[in-house]
Amino acid sequence: MEAKEEAAMESVSYTGKKSIIDCDIHASVPYEGLKSYLPRMYREQMDTWGKRLPGQNQMYLNGGTNGSMQEYRPPRGKEEDEDSYLRYFQAQHLDKYNLAYGVLTGSDYAVHTTPDTDYAAALCSAMNDYVIERYVSRDSRLKGSVQIPKQDPALSAKEIDRVGSHPGMVQVIVSNGAQRPYGNRIYDPIYAACARNHLPFAIHVSMEGIGINHPPTGAGYVSYYAEYRAARTQIMMAHLASLIFEGVFVKFPELKVTMVEAGMLWVAPFLWRLDQDWKALRHQTPWLTQPPSEYYRKHVRVTSQPIELPPQKELFLPMMEAIHARECLMFASDYPHWDFDSPLRAFPKMDDALKRRIFYENAAELYGLPSEPATAGGVGA
Template identity: 60%
Template sequence: MQTSQAETPSPADKKSKAKRPIIDCDIHQISGLEEIKPYLPRHYREMVEAYGPAYPGGMHFNGGVGGRMADAYPEEGGRAGSDLALMQRQHLDRYNVAYGILTGEGYGMQATINYDYAAATCSAINDYTIEHWLSRDSRLRGSVMIPKQEPRLAAKEIDRVGGRADMVQVIVCNGATLPYGNRYYDPIYEACVRHNLPFTIHVGLEGEGINSPPTGAGYVTNYIETRCARPSTMAAHLASFIFEGTFERFPTLRVVLQEAGVLWLAPLLWKMDQEWKGLRVQTPWVRKRPSEYFREHVRVTTQPIDETPNRALFDALLDSIHADETLMYCSDYPHWDYDSPKQALPRLADALADRVYYDNAAELYGLPTREKEAKG
């Protein structure tokens, strides 16, 4: 269900465009150091120019060209995800993407111990995104990048730009020093609630910098190992949110699990419900079954969707996670495993497709309804 590059347009694409508007919850615009440097305070600009970025690194991607779709690189030069006009032609216009949520590129600043530098970098990314992306296409919405390793500074950045109508969520990497349900992060959730912004966990930076190892067994060698381990890290965050009582402390908080797969959530929810029955005396503040908290507070994005041995199992697992309420489409454009709306999922019933490709995200992000968008 993955494709390394955009497909050749066909008459079926045009028919699809006329039929259903789409909300894409994960588009990676370039927001690298060269782009954001003018937005950094002078002393950080000089430091970067003299000594480099000093961000924790990452593992080698194993697909595409430099981890990106080969045809997403502008013909005149530049990096994939740097050209709005190309993004519009390849993805937004072609697939009738009514709204695209920008999620940035590279979260290295969220794994450094230099908190002030991380905060300055996040502010620069946010300002650059607002000026160079959100102001140029009304379909685009932004994610507030925060220095999540220092919650007070993170909350300050949310308060600075989180009140904008074009900023629709707060975003962090999957790699962390502590599971995200820990009360250490409460200032972030207080700010999210103040501005009615979901808290989105995007895969990446597991085991990098100050972040914890990517697996319970320790560090891994290859990108494929990291990729296979990401659901376990995301599962730890989800269990932490539920059993630490985060959703009881913040009953309006919404959390998005992004780009770690989907169907593994079904047995995890069964496991958490089962364990809660026997051990809930340890966590009396968890008043509902874990699966109920998931259904009420958590959303998950499609990319990369898990492939099952048969369609019956796929449908059963979708039903187990209440996909009609919790699942949202994302493309991961322009990464090597980009999922176009045509190839992201097997054919769904129209009602479920409407929910996954538009309605669930519209409700979460406060965007116009599908019916209103189709008329407008």
């Protein structure tokens, strides 16, 4: 297909087609815009020294234009011009693809890299208040993610309890980069707060090896962004194994965990390995009464972007079956990043029932959204 034809197809409105919930949207949350939500001491510190946070792009330069699609040009001459940005964002993504709902996953996880936990807590509160006021309350299609200072689980639980009951906030979110694997019992106060507020816990790739977080691989730091992207999956694997074997889902049987922007098909051989090792070593984790793959199926959800497509097309559907896609996979676009997955072209052809599970129903069940959206969005048939 010619480039002009592709662009034309992307611009078509798909009203009335199959509904979409996009589970990974990075709408801008500018630091200048956060100032009015911060205590005076932190506003003054930001005015004097800047945001005082390590940056991922300072170490591993991203793709695209500052990490975004080249065509992404929001009409923001000044960072505080949030209203014009929201209109642009609505037109270029929500309306363009007729999304029934979009889950906002934040625009910067640098807050998870600083040892100053009080500052991190203040920033997280400001980000949550900003998202609620500037996005969630202005467009009913938008749902927010509760940012937490995961460095301090007690402060994190306090923030979850503060805003977790807001109907527009549908999950708690942290970066993949961490000081400890997420199954470690130090995080239990976070999971208890998630359970109290009936919120899933989402892990989004980012901030591996930045600031106080451990290196992005077990062998140390890497040189190039391509290596860095590959390493993210390794860390997500470590978190998944930790959550299962440390017994998080035994202690918190209602907890759901979402792995965001780490790909999807790698899950299948990893689960095979976990099940195999559990059979040989189950005496070390007697609290697990089922194979790891069963805990994954019942408690873990995965977003699709960036999709790994096997070179042989006939392998795709068997791999989808192996990762329990009908139950566990949810569509994500990663808008507006350079590796954005269009809902029109991201997936090979699938049966309608599987497509509906991935593009709508799995996310609706996880986030407590209507099984039939009030305004149908759509994807191409």
